[in-house]
Amino acid sequence: MKKRVLVTGGARGIGRAIVEELVRFGYDVVATHYKTDDLVKGAQYLRVDLTDRGELDKFITQVGNREPIDVLVNNAGLWLGKPFEKTAKAELFEQIDLNLAAPTRLTHGLLPLLKKAEAPLVINVSSQAAHPIFPGEAAYSAVKSALSTLSNVLRTELNPLGIRVTTFEPWGVNTYGIKEPSGMVLPSELAKIVRYVIELPGHLQLDTVGISHIKQYRGGYPDWIEK
Ligand SMILES: NC(=O)c1ccc[n+]([C@@H]2O[C@H](COP(=O)([O-])OP(=O)(O)OC[C@H]3O[C@@H](n4cnc5c(N)ncnc54)[C@H](OP(=O)(O)O)[C@@H]3O)[C@@H](O)[C@H]2O)c1
Structure with missing residues (x-):
């Protein structure tokens, strides 16, 4: 039987590419969406605002009453790039609530369900920005x-407990609508690696997966380095 995978933020960007890849390979996919209504055919979607703690708890109960989940992909997240001083209070809380509180609580709330699976796996989509x-x-x-x-x-x-945890720390992934070649990883390329991780034997775990396009901007030489 194919694994059951829950993907947050599965209607847009990287999450959508993961859902498309898994549906194409016959996985049983449950995904969340919030504002995007163009959904991938073949996946089941549940609408939830992951920054709303009440909605998040209701969602956990709703999913918890269903069949076991083999893989939880904590993907939903928003990039924020602007000077700290110019960042609005609401944007700061959105970063914390969506990018950290939601995956933390989802993993916590769905542990009982994950424990019922044969070879459970949690995938957290972090970023090279962690470094x-x-x-x-x-x-x-x-x-x-x-x-x-x-x-x-x-x-x-x-x-x-038999539960594996894999962190993805991608460099730039072109979910920004930038014309190719963008010097960034494509969402579909990243999605293939997610599927690879899901298909590893149950005793194997890729701890952390970094991935970049070799033309990715990695910062220029600082002034004090001789060129
Ligand atoms: N793109 C990159 O360069 C890059 C690099 C490293 C890591 N990442 C990480 O990869 C993950 C996906 O990034 P992406 O580029 O695909 O992002 P994206 O294209 O900006 O999409 C954001 C996703 O988050 C969901 N979302 C936003 N607010 C939400 C809310 N309040 N409740 C529930 N869902 C919400 C969106 O759902 P709806 O559209 O349905 O609202 C959408 O699926 C993020 O965690 C990001 O930090 C991205």
């Missing part, structure tokens, strides 16, 4: 590094 120190990405980098840390520590608690 570098780029101006304009303070809040985004902070929550992504927290998400990567959450995965690292959870591995120590959940691996003994």
